[in-house]
Amino acid sequence: MKLYIYTFLILLVFSLYQCKSYKKAVQKTSATEQPVDFSRSPIVSPQDAIGKMKVEDGFEVQLVAAEPLISTPVAMSFDTKGRIWVVEMTGYMPDTLGRGEDLPSGKIVILTDINGDGVADERNVFLDSLVLPRAICLIDNGIMVAESPNLWFYEINGDKPGKRTLVDAKYAVDGNVEHQPNGLLRALDNWIYNAKSSKRYRKKGSKWIIEDTHFRGQWGISQDNYGRLYYNDNSTNLVGDYFTPGFGATNKNQRNVSGYSERTVQDNRVYPARPTPGINRAYMPGILDDSLRLKNFTAACGPLIYRGALFGADYEFNAFVAEPSANLIKRNILNENGYQVKGKQAYQGKEFLASIDERFRPVSLYDGPDGALYVVDMYRGIIQHKTYATPYLIDQIKKRDLTQPLNCGRIYKIVPKDKKAAALKITDDPKSLVALLGNANGFIRDQAQQYLLDQKNKAAIPYLKEVLSTGSNPLQVIHALWVLEGLNALQTHEVLTLLKNETWSIRMQALSVIPSVINGSSYRSYALALQQDALLNDEKAAPYIAYLTNFIKSYDDNAAKNIQLALISRYRDNNFVADAVISTMPYQEEAFKQSIAKLVPDTNLRINKQLQRAISNYKSTLKNKDPFVLAKQYPKGSALFLSTCQTCHGPDGNGIKSLAPPLNKSEWVTGDKNNLIAIVLFGLTGPVKVNGHIYEAPEISADMPGIAHSEEISDEDIAQLLSYIRASWQNNAGKVDVKDVVGMRTKLKGRQKAFTAEEFK
Known part of the structure; x- marks a missing residue:
């Protein structure tokens, strides 16, 4: 009861503070001198959206494509004709409950600029009836298409799909939409690499080769001039490799290999141009500053090592990172010293690009044939997946009518004002x-x-x-x-x-x-x-x-x-x-x-x-238990672990560098089951001590999301999940019953915020 009252008072104080801060926010904004009411987020035209962006001095944002030509774009690729192939994930979160996500509404489309003015004029649907497609790669007169759980290769015959070959039936069998492989980066070494994956692919003749590599990132992957890879997770600015990507992933007894998955930029501070109360955990202390702006990355994605040359010498070896929750794109300056590549943010107190339009959702960044920096904007209100959406965020979405429309999407390019961006043509000579x-x-x-x-x-x-x-x-x-x-x-x-x-x-x-x-x-x-x-x-x-x-x-x-x-x-x-x-x-x-x-x-x-x-x-x-035996005992728990937990804590339960601490032999797992239930329901934030070692950012992500508000995960599922984890590897703790989960959910009724380790002392 005390916990409920405490939580209620925090949310009440935050709501009153939010109202006061909204009034302050209306008076001033960094992106415009006119007063703006941030309590609403109406849809605006592409040109008006550009007007709401504040980009670095000397640069401008130009429209490349917009609805109705495209809808909900998440990834793109240029072909040798200069056309843009776009992945449309139109089924993503149709509403706050995600109803209809499993419908085959996704597409791969080809956009063509017919009159040469830099803006796409024509749309051609290459593939349709896809369920949440997430990545493409043009290769060998065909195209790879990632549609969970499969990875396909389609031959291209006159802009129409030809013979289809299954490359990998287990490309994305684990994880939910936010935590499944993506990227399909065709790298310098002629292999294809992914984010949120430990596989790489290569086509030799008619055969596809699949090899193990290092596990990398969450959404988006990029390379520098020497083929070294860069990636991140949603709480992290930039992570990267010091060495060639094909080395060092051959000994499973090594948990981490020095020089891989290294924090390239430590500073995770962001500087939105507008208040950002529509963040999943915005109600928690420390997430927003005193003007209701996000303080640190919460949805970092789409990292790009800019290699276009058009921007000039100061932008060589720069990394750009998208933050759709805060409607901005960050610039980092990288330097190489010996083995190591380290970087720092280009600015303090501002961003390379920031918008006061809450629907501006940059999710992927690309170099282009003209040297410009291309931005894929989903342009929508809902960006958080249902698995982790809190009641607070759902309420924010409803208050500001962020659900509809769902048929928008834009692609922009950023260019210097004083230079003409002209694409080079690829010839057959x-x-x-x-x-x-x-x-x-x-x-x-x-x-x-x-x-x-x-x-x-x-x-x-x-x-x-x-x-x-x-x-x-x-x-x-x-x-x-x-x-x-x-x-x-x-x-x-x-x-x-x-x-x-x-x-x-x-x-x-x-x-x-x-x-x-x-x-x-x-x-x-x-x-x-x-x-x-x-x-x-x-x-x-x-x-x-x-x-x-x-x-x-x-x-x-x-x-x-x-x-x-x-x-x-x-x-x-x-x-x-x-x-x-x-x-x-x-x-x-x-x-x-x-x-x-x-x-x-x-x-x-x-x-x-x-x-x-x-x-x-x-x-x-050698002391670990057989996971197949446990999977038969707890089938729902095993499946939920694979889809929700493994992607951060690792299949062996020993944690993943830069993401999450161990579950194996963790006192948090084998100790008081009620504490574990509470954490899984509502999440855990901040430093946590496991087996005498304090895990905190940047060694791991600062937050573990809870699943209490997911309508697709039942209390029985949670009970099986925790029973599975408490019995896995070298853990030997007692079973969790459904009544235990129901009891804790009832006890914590009304709670929204994640726990801290201090609350369990």
Whole structure:
């Protein structure tokens, strides 16, 4: 009863404060000098919407497409004709309860600018009757389409879908709409990567190859000029990899590999141009500032490493991040120092772009063929999925009529005012295409590389090899290298020559390509090259060499061990090298630790500490219970764990770096079941101590959402979920009954806000 009164008083005070703050907000706004009433959020025309945006000085926002030409866009891609292929997720949240989400209303459409004025004029439906489609990738005269749970490949015949091939029947079997794989980024290394996924894909001939990789992000994924990947989760500005994406995901006994899933930008502060009370947890202290503006990211998504060149030198190696809940786009400035890429926000107190239109919902950002920055705007009121929507947010949606309409959507591009954005045309001429591999615009370089591969353009090989041997533009050399790799025309002597190049970025790519070209005829040459002092003494190259020993040992285990010992003797306290070495020896860690005991006897050195951690992880895993047995005992609980919990806490219950703490052997799971029920119902925010370690941002996301208000999850489901978790892995706690959940729900009736750890003391 005390808890109910406490909660009621907090919400009452907040409501009174909100009314007072609304009056203050009406008097002033950063996006316009005219008084604005933020208590309503009416739909406005695209041009009026642009007028409500405040963009960085010297830039302007231009309309590319809008309703009725498109509806609820979530992703897009350019083809070589300059047309835009758009994913329409029209079924997303038709109302606050999400009724009708399972209807096949989604589409893939092609937008064409017929008169060349930069605005789309024509819409062609390529695919329809899709259920919540989420990503596409144009490749090999076809298109990949992600429609949960499947990943499909459609041949394209005259802008119509041809033969359909199932690439992956388990592309998105777990997680809800907010927590399922997406992205389909066709990266520099010719593999296709995803956010919210640990899989990568590649098409070779008529076959699709699927490999494990690092788990990355939540919505949206991008790459820099050297193929390193960047991503984030909804509470995090930017996360990224320091090394090539194909390395280091080969030892399941490593929970984290140094240099992957690293916090690139620590600062999560945002600066909306308007009050943002329509945030899922806006009623909680600390979420909004004293003017009702969101303080920190809550829906970060669609990160983009800008590579368009049009913006000028100050915008090179900049990362832009969308925040649809706060109607803004953030700019970050990145810098590279040794292995590490770190960044800071470009501004304090303002954003690159911020709108006072609450329906402006930027969800995905892209480079374009003209160097502009393209923005996909869902343009709608409801952005939060039903699984986590709080009564507070539902009330906000109703008060300000945010449900309708549902048929809007816009695509914008941002360009400098003093420069003309002109798209380059991709031609069929092989020499011209190879020349485009050195274009200043990274989008053009990527598209030229992909087009050469899609057309299997063997006529380009002589020009590519000429670039490799005499090219003076490092970026052109790098792209030429990967085109040759994709055409199966890269030779060993060419890679060995590039390993000696004076430019680090070229040496880096030469190291990265070795797994693709090493074979029974060439492994001796590569093993010998990697043992040369010139490379071994290059600290930047050391982790790459360590990762490569995983491919050397398939042919010569002794050579691989000699290289590893040489690296350890030089970099014995380097965590990046240590983790790279350990990644190559799953289930061999203990024997390797004994073999290097004389070489590195100090147990405090990184190599020994991280080897022991992997050994302990393996031994701990042996004690885990059989998940299939538990799934039969608690089928609903197992299914709910896979769809709601696993995506943040990991399938092994040991947590995921930058997302969530462990459930395995957690006192929060195995302790008082009523506390666990309360947390699952209403969520947990802020720091939490698990097994003596305090988890807080940026190590994990600051908030765990509750599911008390989800109409699709019953109390029986929750009881099974908690019983499943309390019995899984090495947990051995008692069963949770439905009556336990009902009892806690009744006791906490009226509560909306998430718990803090302090409340359970």
